[in-house]
Amino acid sequence: MLKYQTLEHLRSADLNVKKVVCDRFLSELEIYRVVNASQNSVNTPAKNKAIILLLLFFGCRESELRLAKKSDFDFDEGIWTIPADNHKTGKKKNKAIVRPIILEIIPYLKSVFALTPEECEFAFATSYGQRYDVVNKGFQISIPQYINRNIKKAYGHEIEHWTIHDLRRTMRTHISGIAPPHICEIMLGHALPQIWGTYDLHEYLEPQAQAYSKWFYKLCAIIENRELVGSKGSMERASNIPLFSSQVATALTP
Numbered sequence: 001m002l003k004y005q006t007l008e009h010l011r012s013a014d015l016n017v018k019k020v021v022c023d024r025f026l027s028e029l030e031i032y033r034v035v036n037a038s039q040n041s042v043n044t045p046a047k048n049k050a051i052i053l054l055l056l057f058f059g060c061r062e063s064e065l066r067l068a069k070k071s072d073f074d075f076d077e078g079i080w081t082i083p084a085d086n087h088k089t090g091k092k093k094n095k096a097i098v099r100p101i102i103l104e105i106i107p108y109l110k111s112v113f114a115l116t117p118e119e120c121e122f123a124f125a126t127s128y129g130q131r132y133d134v135v136n137k138g139f140q141i142s143i144p145q146y147i148n149r150n151i152k153k154a155y156g157h158e159i160e161h162w163t164i165h166d167l168r169r170t171m172r173t174h175i176s177g178i179a180p181p182h183i184c185e186i187m188l189g190h191a192l193p194q195i196w197g198t199y200d201l202h203e204y205l206e207p208q209a210q211a212y213s214k215w216f217y218k219l220c221a222i223i224e225n226r227e228l229v230g231s232k233g234s235m236e237r238a239s240n241i242p243l244f245s246s247q248v249a250t251a252l253t254p
Contacts, residue, residue, distance in 0.1 A: 033151045059175070063088075098205065
């Protein structure tokens, strides 16, 4: 075993590695097709279907769901705590991410937890009841490809290449008109910039909850609004106004 990591100090800039900024996010029509194609698939495991929906809803990183324990979700207090070890910047800042759990999403979360034995501590365990290995990127690669094939079969159209991480960018883009920018960034688990982040340590749970509630109904409206897809698979009418009916409010519940 090496005692010293001689290359540990190197940064990407030292090797002239330039990061490519991605700008891919799903439109409302694409959200409709991705969600419906995945949820209607008979070959996609229920937990994978749930991950697609919850990534779109929470805007979290996939690893934050994969590593989550059922005990991280406090339904009484309405809080999901992501320990510092379970998120990207946690080890550097030694700080957990705290997200609100709105009442509307609780029935769906409970139904997802019921997919694993009660004695299993992990919310999204493997079929053997163990924690997923976050190094395994199979889900990130195979699921979008599989969903895209189902979309082509169902709607006769292909959609532009997308990745699992693009679901996070999709959520962030679509909530821009729902909440102030700093609330949107906190919902994603991003730190507030520079001096602001140094002195403002408030968790903004109530504003986050209000934004999540609005996003829940908007997402339900997009998923349920079949008028998005015309007879030839084209968008006939955009779903700009959420449909606040009881049917839509329970659209995410299996």
